[in-house]
Amino acid sequence: MNFKIPFSGRAHKYTQEEKDVILEAVENAVPLTQGKYQNEFQEKFGEFIGSEYCFAVNNATAALEMSAQLCQFKDGDEFICPSHTFTASAYPFIKKGAIPIWTDIDKETRVISLDTIKKCITPNTKAVVVVHLYGFIIPDIKEIANFCKENNLLLIEDVAQAMGTQIDGEKAGTFGDFGVFSFHSHKNMTTLGEGGMLVVKDKKFANIIPMLRHNGHCGWEIERPNYWTPAMGNVDLPMLNDEYLMPNNYCLGEVECALGTKLLDRLDEINAQKRVRAIRFINELEFSNILSFHKVNTIEHNYHLLVAYVNNNKRDEFMQKMSEEKLIQCVVQYYPLNRYDFYKKLGFGKADCPNAEDLFDNMVSFPFHHMMSDDDFEYMLKSTKEVLEELK
Numbered sequence: 139m140n141f142k143i144p145f146s147g148r149a150h151k152y153t154q155e156e157k158d159v160i161l162e163a164v165e166n167a168v169p170l171t172q173g174k175y176q177n178e179f180q181e182k183f184g185e186f187i188g189s190e191y192c193f194a195v196n197n198a199t200a201a202l203e204m205s206a207q208l209c210q211f212k213d214g215d216e217f218i219c220p221s222h223t224f225t226a227s228a229y230p231f232i233k234k235g236a237i238p239i240w241t242d243i244d245k246e247t248r249v250i251s252l253d254t255i256k257k258c259i260t261p262n263t264k265a266v267v268v269v270h271l272y273g274f275i276i277p278d279i280k281e282i283a284n285f286c287k288e289n290n291l292l293l294i295e296d297v298a299q300a301m302g303t304q305i306d307g308e309k310a311g312t313f314g315d316f317g318v319f320s321f322h323s324h325k326n327m328t329t330l331g332e333g334g335m336l337v338v339k340d341k342k343f344a345n346i347i348p349m350l351r352h353n354g355h356c357g358w359e360i361e362r363p364n365y366w367t368p369a370m371g372n373v374d375l376p377m378l379n380d381e382y383l384m385p386n387n388y389c390l391g392e393v394e395c396a397l398g399t400k401l402l403d404r405l406d407e408i409n410a411q412k413r414v415r416a417i418r419f420i421n422e423l424e425f426s427n428i429l430s431f432h433k434v435n436t437i438e439h440n441y442h443l444l445v446a447y448v449n450n451n452k453r454d455e456f457m458q459k460m461s462e463e464k465l466i467q468c469v470v471q472y473y474p475l476n477r478y479d480f481y482k483k484l485g486f487g488k489a490d491c492p493n494a495e496d497l498f499d500n501m502v503s504f505p506f507h508h509m510m511s512d513d514d515f516e517y518m519l520k521s522t523k524e525v526l527e528e529l530k
């Protein structure tokens with residue numbers, strides 16, 4: 139179908155200044171990876187987020203993979219994870235041997251909570267993955283962090299969609315042991331399609347991540363009379379808790395890092411512009427009781443995505459009218475992970491998550507990329523009103 143408003147695979151455009159930064163790095167970066175632009179990006183990201191240890195990586199999945207490695211799971215260890223999330227929130231932990239226990243979302247906020255987590259705790263729980271989904275910071279993230287600390291559980295915050303959101307001045311990604319960010323093409327800030335950041339609290343993790351990220355490369359500790367011998371660089375990943383970890387190559391290129399540093403200046407503005415649009419959309423559709431939105435007009439939500447629950451079993455009719463009559467490509471997101479064949483075949487097909495199932499079966503996600511023109515946004519608003527009138 140040729141959509142007038144597609145569900146775009148790209149979130150935003152670049153300003154001339156941002157394009158100049160890209161060109162400057164293309165011209166001057168030596169090397170093109172692991173250099174000064176990476177250091178600058180990590181430093182500025184740390185100032186932005188309020189965290190000491192930040193590591194640029196090639197995407198959020200790589201950051202999740204390293205978090206999973208650093209959890210050092212043993213046989214039988216479990217991790218709690220929402221079933222209503224993107225697949226990469228979960229499989230890196232399974233890859234490292236942990237068993238997922240799917241937790242439900244809250245009906246109203248559409249994210250997990252301390253209550254839903256507590257229902258999944260067993261003596262085997264080792265870690266909790268929370269996902270600030272749709273761009274909404276989990277309201278009781280502080281309480282979740284305290285609970286995890288008291289119970290000796292590692293907390294991983296998947297902030298792929300919610301960068302810049304905060305509660306009481308504390309940003310998403312700074313509450314857990316690990317904070318994971320994405321600069322993928324869809325996200326409110328993208329470093330040319332791929333990119334991510336891993337933020338950690340513990341110095342013990344911070345010391346090992348640069349080597350874990352880059353093939354185990356490190357310097358020589360021995361005195362070397364000739365710089366060329368025994369070899370250019372050393373490979374000697376230190377042990378963590380008396381265990382060897384296998385290294386990876388998850389570095390982010392210098393051009394992406396240079397751009398990321400520049401984009402940090404604009405992220406709050408992008409988030410605010412998306413929030414203003416979202417609130418207007420929600421307010422103007424309040425006349426109809428067919429769509430239920432989660433309305434949050436504060437810095438707690440960046441409206442990475444704009445989703446609604448479609449009441450009265452009218453979801454498919456709504457989607458059909460929006461696509462066929464209005465040529466607007468709404469989508470349905472976050473198939474409960476336990477329903478995918480992949481997870482079923484692994485033996486993780488069971489979940490007690492009625493809210494996640496119900497939301498998925500009745501939800502709609504509107505095209506909501508930042509680069510949508512004002513004309514297209516007005517067209518989508520007007521068209522949605524018309525469809526809602528028809529569905530009355």
Ligand SMILES: Cc1ncc(COP(=O)(O)O)c(C=O)c1O
Pocket residue numbers: 196197198199200223224226227269271296298299319320321322333334
């Ligand atoms: C909630 C969530 N977690 C993780 C990821 C993975 O991000 P990346 O594509 O940067 O690996 C995404 C990306 O869509 C996501 O939405």
